Amino acid sequence: MTPKIVCENISKFFIQKGKQRVHVLEDISLEVMNNEFLVILGPGQSGKSTLLRIIAGLETPTQGRVLKDGKEITGPGQDRGLVFQSYMLFFWRTVMGNVEIGLKLRGVEKKERRKIAQHYINLVGLEGFEKHFPHQLSGGMKQRVGIARAYANNPEIMLLDEPFGQLDAQTRMFMEKETERIWQTEKKTVIFVTNNIDEAIYLGDRIVTLKGKLPGRMDAIYDVPLPRPREHTDLEFVELRQMITDKSELVL
Amino acid sequence: MSNTIADEIVHHVKERQPLTIWSVLGNEYFLYCVSFISFLLIWHFIAAAGLLGLATPEATIKEMIRLMSVKLAGKNLFGHIWASSRRILIGFAIGAATGLPLGLFMALNRYVNAIVKPVFDLFKPMPPIAWISISILWFGIGEPSKVFIIVIGSFVPCVLNAYAGIRIIDPELYDVIRVLGGNRRQEIFYVSFPAALPALFAGIQISMSVAWTCVLAAELVSSRSGLGWIIIRGMKLTKPELVLGGMAVIAIVAWIFSAATSGIEKLLCPWKRGIKEL
Numbered sequence: 421m422t423p424k425i426v427c428e429n430i431s432k433f434f435i436q437k438g439k440q441r442v443h444v445l446e447d448i449s450l451e452v453m454n455n456e457f458l459v460i461l462g463p464g465q466s467g468k469s470t471l472l473r474i475i476a477g478l479e480t481p482t483q484g485r486v487l488k489d490g491k492e493i494t495g496p497g498q499d500r501g502l503v504f505q506s507y508m509l510f511f512w513r514t515v516m517g518n519v520e521i522g523l524k525l526r527g528v529e530k531k532e533r534r535k536i537a538q539h540y541i542n543l544v545g546l547e548g549f550e551k552h553f554p555h556q557l558s559g560g561m562k563q564r565v566g567i568a569r570a571y572a573n574n575p576e577i578m579l580l581d582e583p584f585g586q587l588d589a590q591t592r593m594f595m596e597k598e599t600e601r602i603w604q605t606e607k608k609t610v611i612f613v614t615n616n617i618d619e620a621i622y623l624g625d626r627i628v629t630l631k632g633k634l635p636g637r638m639d640a641i642y643d644v645p646l647p648r649p650r651e652h653t654d655l656e657f658v659e660l661r662q663m664i665t666d667k668s669e670l671v672l
Numbered sequence: 673m674s675n676t677i678a679d680e681i682v683h684h685v686k687e688r689q690p691l692t693i694w695s696v697l698g699n700e701y702f703l704y705c706v707s708f709i710s711f712l713l714i715w716h717f718i719a720a721a722g723l724l725g726l727a728t729p730e731a732t733i734k735e736m737i738r739l740m741s742v743k744l745a746g747k748n749l750f751g752h753i754w755a756s757s758r759r760i761l762i763g764f765a766i767g768a769a770t771g772l773p774l775g776l777f778m779a780l781n782r783y784v785n786a787i788v789k790p791v792f793d794l795f796k797p798m799p800p801i802a803w804i805s806i807s808i809l810w811f812g813i814g815e816p817s818k819v820f821i822i823v824i825g826s827f828v829p830c831v832l833n834a835y836a837g838i839r840i841i842d843p844e845l846y847d848v849i850r851v852l853g854g855n856r857r858q859e860i861f862y863v864s865f866p867a868a869l870p871a872l873f874a875g876i877q878i879s880m881s882v883a884w885t886c887v888l889a890a891e892l893v894s895s896r897s898g899l900g901w902i903i904i905r906g907m908k909l910t911k912p913e914l915v916l917g918g919m920a921v922i923a924i925v926a927w928i929f930s931a932a933t934s935g936i937e938k939l940l941c942p943w944k945r946g947i948k949e950l
Contacts, residue, residue, distance in 0.1 A: 498853035522852035
């Protein structure tokens with residue numbers, strides 16, 4: 421099977437305040453299979469968000485390239501959906517207005533896009549909240565809108581950038597369950613960025629760890645062969661968690 | 673499905689409280705009345721004691737009612753209100769219709785910004801009333817010179833707020849459009865404009881109050897009509913009830929203008945309606 425996404429030796433420098441070069445990513449190479457749930461795990465300041473933005477096409481790598489189905493990615497596109505850490509909902513649009521925006525941009529006729537948007541609103545469990553505005557929703561519900569918005573645009577690849585970083589522990593675990601349920605319902609290739617080991621093991625088919633402190637470097641790749649749905653208290657879960665903690669520099 | 677997210681929803685339940693003396697005394701609207709009535713009472717006692725050269729509220733209201741039927745310089749009270757309002761509406765409309773688009777263009781295009789900003793920054797801190805002499809020199813003492821001052825006065829806050837409204841938008845919101853496959857034009861229409869709308873209204877509100885300052889200044893300098901002129905008239909005739917009445921009417925009319933703007937804002941920005949209750 422050919423991989424869906426290939427990152428070839430990606431390095432990234434940012435130019436800050438005119439002159440200062442900040443080295444963010446160093447020689448990242450990875451492959452993501454079709455319909456795989458890949459988790460990129462790294463502490464803060466390890467360049468993981470930048471890596472995701474490069475795959476999304478919002479940033480260009482200084483060196484190396486990203487291939488999707490063998491073709492180089494040159495900019496953002498409808499084939500990749502991004503879920504933002506700070507939700508980035510359009511506060512002037514209702515839940516429905518937010519979810520249907522991608523379809524609207526592509527000129528999908530109103531009746532059709534309402535139908536599709538409604539399907540994804542239902543999928544993320546927001547039925548009955550179509551007319552609410554983002555400020556009327558809790559954090560977990562806001563991110564549901566973010567996920568529905570990305571899904572409704574029917575991307576081949578979902579990119580999630582620490583989507584539950586702002587949620588409290590309970591809501592976070594609950595949203596992880598929901599993410600798995602949604603992914604099982606409509607399988608897509610997923611790249612999920614997080615700094616939380618439990619979240620990584622709970623969700624990932626594979627986990628790529630990045631070394632802490634800039635520039636971000638590849639550390640290790642772990643397969644997670646556990647059956648789904650997983651339990652945080654399973655012995656294998658705990659063992660894997662221990663192994664990753666021991667091997668990586670994650671201090672959480 | 674919806675019961676699984678019930679734990680995430682915050683319900684606002686307002687409990688019905690029994691009517692006690694404290695719940696009445698602590699009621700917001702009751703306190704508004706207390707505030708307003710004490711204001712009138714203090715005013716009344718100061719005026720009745722002959723202090724500060726004030727007319728009593730009663731005399732002021734009577735004078736204003738008298739002016740509704742009696743003509744002053746060919747116009748009754750409503751005629752004068754309309755004279756001032758008309759100047760404001762024309763001047764403000766021109767100022768906003770040029771200022772808001774200019775501010776938006778400056779924020780969206782750095783070339784426009786680079787060309788306009790230095791000159792604009794030079795004129796920005798200048799009080800609009802400083803233009804009065806030039807205005808009379810250019811347009812005479814008729815209507816156009818007064819309208820011109822208002823145009824200048826309302827133009828500046830419109831430009832500033834439209835500019836700031838675009839600039840404070842989180843750049844990641846544009847990324848949303850880009851990731852969904854949108855182009856630059858769609859970024860502007862689907863993010864810049866709606867996100868900046870509340871700031872545009874803030875600009876309009878400020879412009880409105882500046883416009884009132886300007887129209888009064890213009891009417892105080894040269895005019896035969898308008899609420900500013902009524903105040904001057906009262907001063908010349910030493911009729912404090914006319915001066916105070918003019919001031920009160922200005923306050924009321926300006927408040928109506930501002931409330932109407934808020935009403936339009938609520939209509940155009942439905943997402944801002946519910947925020948107060950949260």
